[in-house]
Amino acid sequence: MEQSISSALVLEIEQALSCVAEIRAARIVSSDEGLIQEIHVLADPSKSPKQLVRDIESTIMAQFGIAIDHKKISIAQLGRESMPKDEPAPGPARARIHSVHTDVMGVRAVATVLLELEGEVYTGTSEGPASTTGRDRLVGQATLNAVDAYASGSFGFALEDVAIITLGRERVAVSCVILVTPLGEQALAGTALVRQSENDSLVRATLDAINRRLGFLTTA
Numbered sequence: 001m002e003q004s005i006s007s008a009l010v011l012e013i014e015q016a017l018s019c020v021a022e023i024r025a026a027r028i029v030s031s032d033e034g035l036i037q038e039i040h041v042l043a044d045p046s047k048s049p050k051q052l053v054r055d056i057e058s059t060i061m062a063q064f065g066i067a068i069d070h071k072k073i074s075i076a077q078l079g080r081e082s083m084p085k086d087e088p089a090p091g092p093a094r095a096r097i098h099s100v101h102t103d104v105m106g107v108r109a110v111a112t113v114l115l116e117l118e119g120e121v122y123t124g125t126s127e128g129p130a131s132t133t134g135r136d137r138l139v140g141q142a143t144l145n146a147v148d149a150y151a152s153g154s155f156g157f158a159l160e161d162v163a164i165i166t167l168g169r170e171r172v173a174v175s176c177v178i179l180v181t182p183l184g185e186q187a188l189a190g191t192a193l194v195r196q197s198e199n200d201s202l203v204r205a206t207l208d209a210i211n212r213r214l215g216f217l218t219t220a
Contacts, residue, residue: 003066006035013171017051019187020055021212022047024078036066039073046212049075058191061165062174069081077096095207100199102139105128111138113203114147122149134161138177139199140143156180160187162202164194173201177209188213 005013010028022044029038043052053073060066098114098121109130115122121125124146126138139164147157160176171194179186190209194201 004035005030005036005066009064010036013066014059016059016187017041017056020189021186022052022055023053036068036072039068040076042076042078045077049077054191055189057167058165058174059176059189060171061167062161062163062176062189062219065166094211095150097200097203097207100139100197102135102199104135106130109135109138109201111135111142113139113142113146113201115143115150115204115207117147118220119151120150122146124149133163136164136198136202139202140206143203144177144210147210159206162206164198170194173198173205175202175205175209177206179210179213 007030010030013095014028014074015214017023017039019111023041023202024044025042027038027040031037031038041052041056047055052075053070056073057068057070060068087132095117098116099112100114101112103110103112107130108127110125110127113124115124124142124144126145127135127139128138137159137179140159144157144159156179156181158180160178162175165174167170173194175190177188179188179192188209189203192205192208
């Protein structure tokens with residue numbers, strides 16, 4: 001059964017979608033009963049429409065718990081000439097997973113993530129409560145801490161949330177991250193299919209959110 005939503009929640013969902021990296025604008029059409037009928041998105045051409053649809057589904061499910069039929073999503077992409085001309089080409093920086101470990105000690109847990117960036121390995125750790133959701137967040141935070149070690153404080157990533165959700169027959173790791181720079185904040189979202197290790201998938205989802213930004217941020 002479809003979920004009815006208020007007009008205020010419609011505005012919240014539109015705002016959340018507008019924070020996804022490639023999306024320029026989002027508009028939701030709902031019925032008088034509050035049912036979502038159409039989702040219209042204007043996006044940059046840097047990602048395929050199919051991937052954008054998955055990102056939209058994941059964002060709405062992760063933040064609002066609402067499952068969306070992909071047939072209701074309409075994507076309009078701008079021409080490549082609309083991309084900023086003065087934006088530097090991405091640099092070679094792209095994080096890869098070296099290892100992921102979590103240790104539980106009583107009611108506390110520690111996550112340790114090792115990432116390889118430009119031939120060097122950087123370590124990030126995070127400690128907190130050993131609840132299921134808490135351990136997931138620790139993995140996401142440890143991933144960002146490893147990136148912080150690489151960046152040496154030139155910019156920062158703040159973890160909004162991570163989760164393992166179910167979309168159709170697939171389990172998907174979803175991560176929402178805030179990029180903090182001297183110019184302000186930007187929300188980023190990433191996803192990764194869960195194949196074997198949930199922890200690896202949480203790291204990959206977090207990296208999916210930020211990898212495409214690392215080249216820009218580290219280019220002198």
